Amino acid sequence: MKILAALACIIIAARVTLVQGVTAGIVLSLLLLPVWIVAIWRMRGGRATVVVGGLAIISGLVLTDFFAADHPTNDSMMQQNTFALVGLLCGIGVVVWARTILGTAPTALAYGVGLSASVVLHGVDSDNIWKFDLSVPATVIVLALCMLSRKLWLEVLALLLLGVVSALNDSRSAGSMLLVAAALVVWQAVGARLSKSSSTVRTLAVFGFVAVIGYSALQAFILEGWFGRAAAVRSEAQIAQSGSLILGGRPELGASTELIAANPFGLGSGTIANGIDLTIAKTGMARLNYDPNNGYVERYMFGNGYEVHSMLGDLWIRFGLFGAALLVVLLVIVALGTAGQVAQRRASGLTIFLTIQVFWDSLFAPFFSTSIATLILGVALVMVPRPDRTAEAPARTDFVSFQR
Template sequence: MTSSLPAPAPALPSPEGREGWAVVTVGLAGLGILLAGLDLDVYLGLTAGAMLAGAFLPLWLGSVRGSRWTVALFLLVVACLVADAALSAWMAGSRVFSRVAFFESVFLLIALAFGIGWILWARKLLPDWGIGALFGVGLLLSVNPGSELFPVSPWKFGFALPVTVLVLAFAMRARSRWVEIVALLALAAVSAVSSARSGAAVLVLVLVLVVWQSMKRPTTSRGAALRTVLFVGALAVGTYFALQAAILDGAMGDEVRERTLVQLDTSGTLIAGGRPELGATAALMGAQPAGFGGGTMPSMHDLQIAKSGMAGLGYDPNNGYVENYLFGAGIELHSVVGDLWAWYGLAGLALGVVLAVFFVSRVAMLATSRSASALVLFLGIKGMWDLLFSPAESALTTLVLGVALLAPAAARVPRPTVPFV
């Protein structure tokens, strides 16, 4: 009679082996965050960070399902890619098609989606302040002193965003409202003396919200969140008029005062005078509601429509700006929502609206529960500003970090003890 022995159980990795792999994983996550902040262009807008995320797609893709917000955003990104190709092909019959502009619009969406997905996965391994710090280092490494506008104001056109993200990330690490308040005061002061009007306004708004959080008890009710939305809206309006009055009194220097006076005389409001592209966007939307497609080069008729919209705000568009910047290499409307609509049509407009609702609702919920750090508030408010007033290409990095850090976090996985975390 023979007896059979049970098959030996497969050997499990040793604790040392598991810890070694975890260290590698944490390092890989950190590298991807650094590259996302660096935004290093490899080919027609395809970034090194997007390439790394694409190579490890199965590693992080499941993290997107952790929030309904991110699922909706990813579905809209797919819809935008389809709409981009369809609109570009449709408009090619009446306008010139640009392969370069088309691939740039495609790769921008890929960088946005892959960057958000990567950081959502990285949040299981790294603390939020560490992610912000690594991203800030990437932003700092991407500063280009040779750019055309850098000599005009190195802070405004170079160091403002990287330093703000870095400082607020380390303030988040300190877990002290006082540290955040002091950091915001210093950053707002530097922005003010550097003629960065919008940057100073955003930082002042964040400062007031940080102070307000420390004075209220936390709550999670929807009614309280709605009241927070109304409070932030009223606060934004108040900050706008207070900053405008301070500028006109010379608080930010004579050059900024004169520029502000010209913009007010031109259009009646500082926003319309400073962002006449809003007139071009409204006029083009009225003439071509379906959008154009990322690969479409505008016609002379489109150019005239845009100019008429800007002229309606009191701006003189016959200065080469429209021909050389807005329509020089495609369609650029100097706002994320405008660019999304122009490149991806109604799907892009829907993506812009969802991003706006996301930032408003998440800032309100986190502020109401008194759990919003200065970094998160800054990213949320700056995200809302960028959606309306910043080109999609330059706003990409902040949108990536903002969406990823404001989204509900998934549960963290055990990780090794390493100095950084």
């Protein structure tokens, strides 16, 4: 059974496409449905994930039919988007099940091997191999091995080195996340010497504080030229353009906010943008001092559906309110699960990094293969079983009070 669980993680992460939108991972998930549906159903947030995810799939189909009156539609695109969401839900279920058999670290390691296999199968990006292909698989594998070693100094060193490598390869966001994760691992270790545990709320507050400080520090280092003059010049231009490094680097935020404001219930998983949608999106991007009339908007963002470079935006537009609600459910699971582990001084560097990565991707990364793979692992590693209330019931009924 352990071999099957490890192979399942590898196949889910490898994303081997069989036919349009259908991967080997989805087929395997359907075969393993009787075992993983029970495993995820017993987890906190598992039922909400399955139910809301199912409603999101239906919502995408219904919205496509509704907007067919004044928008072009594409059945092939609808199939791909639908199976992408199915793959997310099934992937979470399978990896949760595998974790109950293998344990957290071996599950993460097997998943990292699958991510590496995906790079081999799909080829590499010649422009920036580390940023677009190797960073996530390498980070998952290295941090999973550190988790197996149970050596704090090795985990912190790995996070710092991975952060520096990412920053040197123009992956500023990943570098920030890894450095913040290293800081939180150290804070967790120091806190363990002072007290055995902390509250979840306090831990979430520390998360936010360290994230802001870490990002600001890395931005200062980049602007000072620590990671190369080219990165400094590019960052300065983005800040000058929109007043913020984030907004300057992600003008698609303007398009997503305007489109969602104009279509709060979404547009559908098979709907293609029309001229009105393009005008709305370009207006939002222009407000960030970005020139949208360069072909990027027509070809990449809206050439085949809607791609606003944000998981929240993509899910909301393609699957409506239920798509957005699904992501919110998953983010709550990740936030509370990781904060609970940190509060108990037992969160790994991998878990902390994945949490930061998932929240970043929810706003600044498209809903596609890499972000889906990260979200699957991030959710699956922090899900905890629901309390067994049936076991607690006899204890309550057997209690007899003699107080008058």
